[in-house]
């Protein structure tokens with residue numbers, strides 16, 4: 216069976232492609248807007264079978280048409296391709312709406328036109344919950360307005376998929392709402408490789424420990440949490456990648472899935488200071504930090520109720536927080552010396 220992985224040279228897509236290559240013929244497409252071609256080398260080194268790569272922009276409908284013409288036997292699509300920088304989306308909302316929505320519409324219009332039978336997995340985000348006050352956050356949480364244009368694109372794409380699946384019985388879809396993916400493949404061959412200064416906590420910590428960046432700034436220590444810093448649900452990227460193969464099996468076993476939502480997180484929350492302390496403990500590296508002001512738009516705490524994924528996807532996270540932090544550091548070290 217042939218599976219298309221859009222955005223497959225990115226952080227989560229590359230780890231998922233490795234998992235898929237155990238059982239499926241895997242085709243990656245990516246336009247490299249936020250990834251590096253060197254990732255393909257890493258993927259082919261550790262993949263279980265040869266992975267095909269097509270460089271193209273999903274916002275270009277002709278490119279999408281040529282892709283499906285070349286690979287008419289695609290039966291599954293995992294759609295990672297998107298822009299994902301929250302603060303950039305506030306400054307440049309049009310690029311985010313343009314890229315994240317048009318890329319999805321182009322894929323769907325081709326699937327529709329070709330009358331393809333497709334199992335589709337959408338990369339959604341805990342960002343769809345906006346400022347949720349209930350913890351842990353369950354899939355039934357009433358969606359609040361998204362806190363950024365980026366988060367709004369995820370809400371809009373989920374709605375597009377629901378509406379499309381309702382009128383197309385050959386289109387089976389789930390949306391996985393990821394919490395905070397961290398870590399890297401155990402080989403150290405692929406990992407998180409932000410093109411610009413990292414916005415997320417763990418890549419900032421690893422780059423700061425590797426002396427690529429200066430001191431880490433903790434964005435606020437006066438939140439209503441035990442140590443004053445924000446709490447998030449950090450999930451190992453390999454566990455997250457495995458959730459996609461479980462979701463694919465779920466779609467293969469069930470027909471008429473009109474966009475089922477699943478939280479993908481560990482179900483546990485850790486504070487920023489706990490992440491720093493664990494990182495120091497497992498790596499022996501010191502994280503130099505200062506306390507700064509709160510980052511606009513940050514919520515105090517968010518962690519997943521993951522019971523639905525455990526029950527219906529037969530998935531469970533296997534790695535610990537320490538495993539994830541150590542793998543992130545091993546990747547950073549490996550990448551910097553090459």
Ligand code: NAD
Nearest residue numbers: 222225226227245246247248249250272273296297338340
């Ligand atoms: P990433 O930026 O590393 O990967 C996305 C990939 O998509 C990149 O390689 C980029 O070059 C490619 N891409 C973007 N637009 C494209 C287009 N128009 N045509 C072709 N390729 C395109 O991001 P990631 O962290 O791997 O995230 C993957 C998905 O998961 C995204 O949809 C993101 O919104 C979602 N997500 C990520 C996180 C996170 O914290 N990393 C959390 C929740 C959801």
Ligand code: WQD
Nearest residue numbers: 301340342395414415416419432433434445447487510513
């Ligand atoms: C984690 C914690 C920061 C950097 C983002 C997106 C969300 C989803 C996951 C895509 C927060 C603190 C961070 C730093 C810090 N992505 N921090 N200093 O904000 O939970 O979620 O990624 O869908 O939509 O918003 O993740 O890693 O940016 O921050 O103190 O230099 O670390 O304040 O409390 P976040 P993050």
